[in-house]
Amino acid sequence: MPAVLPVDEDSIARAASLLREGKLVAFPTETVYGLGGDATNGEAVAAIYAAKGRPSFNPLIVHVAEARALDALVEWNETARTLASAFWPGPLTLIMPRKKDAPVSLLTSAGLDTLAVRVPSHPAAQKLLRAVDRPLAAPSANASGKLSPTAPAHVAESLGDKVDLILAGGRSAIGVESTVVDTTTLEPVILRPGGVTREQIEMALGCKVELHGGAASDAPASPGMLASHYAPHLPVRLNAETLADNEAFLAFGPDAFIKGGAARLNLSPQGDLYEAAANLFAMLREMDRPDYAIIAVAPIPETGLGLAINDRLRRAAAERT
Ligand code: TXA
Ligand code: MG
Numbered sequence: 042m043p044a045v046l047p048v049d050e051d052s053i054a055r056a057a058s059l060l061r062e063g064k065l066v067a068f069p070t071e072t073v074y075g076l077g078g079d080a081t082n083g084e085a086v087a088a089i090y091a092a093k094g095r096p097s098f099n100p101l102i103v104h105v106a107e108a109r110a111l112d113a114l115v116e117w118n119e120t121a122r123t124l125a126s127a128f129w130p131g132p133l134t135l136i137m138p139r140k141k142d143a144p145v146s147l148l149t150s151a152g153l154d155t156l157a158v159r160v161p162s163h164p165a166a167q168k169l170l171r172a173v174d175r176p177l178a179a180p181s182a183n184a185s186g187k188l189s190p191t192a193p194a195h196v197a198e199s200l201g202d203k204v205d206l207i208l209a210g211g212r213s214a215i216g217v218e219s220t221v222v223d224t225t226t227l228e229p230v231i232l233r234p235g236g237v238t239r240e241q242i243e244m245a246l247g248c249k250v251e252l253h254g255g256a257a258s259d260a261p262a263s264p265g266m267l268a269s270h271y272a273p274h275l276p277v278r279l280n281a282e283t284l285a286d287n288e289a290f291l292a293f294g295p296d297a298f299i300k301g302g303a304a305r306l307n308l309s310p311q312g313d314l315y316e317a318a319a320n321l322f323a324m325l326r327e328m329d330r331p332d333y334a335i336i337a338v339a340p341i342p343e344t345g346l347g348l349a350i351n352d353r354l355r356r357a358a359a360e361r362t
Contacts, residue, residue: 057172069210073189075179083146083319092203097352100151106170127245130162132236152322273329277358281337289333
């Protein structure tokens, strides 16, 4: 079982140093407990997906202590400014355009050009974010498909020692996740209903706001399916074991015995799925150039994070509509 520590100066300092080492810490927020990892460290983010046992890469929310900390990460527009000043710190997540040079792992946003960002109000979350002084990626601290945790015991039950430390800060006051609002579209859209109501959002913006799909909490959650989701321009060929001259090769594990190709990158020469996940979106982008005809990808094992990697690759390889 993981260490469970009440929130005080020592446990916050311990949590911050674990996070800076790339470890995972569950922490209380006003909505639900989050499973936090350093959003700038691709392998820490890969460890979050692995701990949750998510079969696909669902983009994660980036948490910061104050809105100003987002200037380096995302582009502000008027809708985002209005909503941020009305509801932060608090149970609201904004989807905003990601800055090109944002120091956040592409895995955090599952390769999207947007970033989900939130400033939580829970005092322990605030203290932790200030102590780490880095943006934290944090999905709800439960195994994939299970209920979101609103008490430290739920986190321990659901994740066990897949988390390195649980900061115990009592019951979550709100108990449902944050409201997710996409501010990148001409008219803002609520992607997930949550702690801030639609009425409150409409009041702040002075206009009606649509609810995406109108469905249950994780429904939009196939942002993997949204048109905006990053897919390479080049066709993708899976399970490549030989190469044509015009193919760019995305290898995994030892690859010297596979000859040819126009270029190659290796997701993980040692065959480490965490490293591969951390490199996946950045390397796909790097190979997505008109100089090549196809991105050929080596077989990736269907175990652990390999499920999520293969899910993403199959989508990238699927027939384009
Ligand atoms: O209250 C909360 O939001 C909690 C606490 C820990 O902050 N976190 C949380 O994270 O609920 P998670 O990963 O369970 O849910 C994140 C939601 C998902 O529905 C995901 O699809 C959506 O946010 N999301 C994240 N990034 C997105 C993006 N760039 N575009 C669209 N949707 C995004
Ligand atoms: Mg969740």
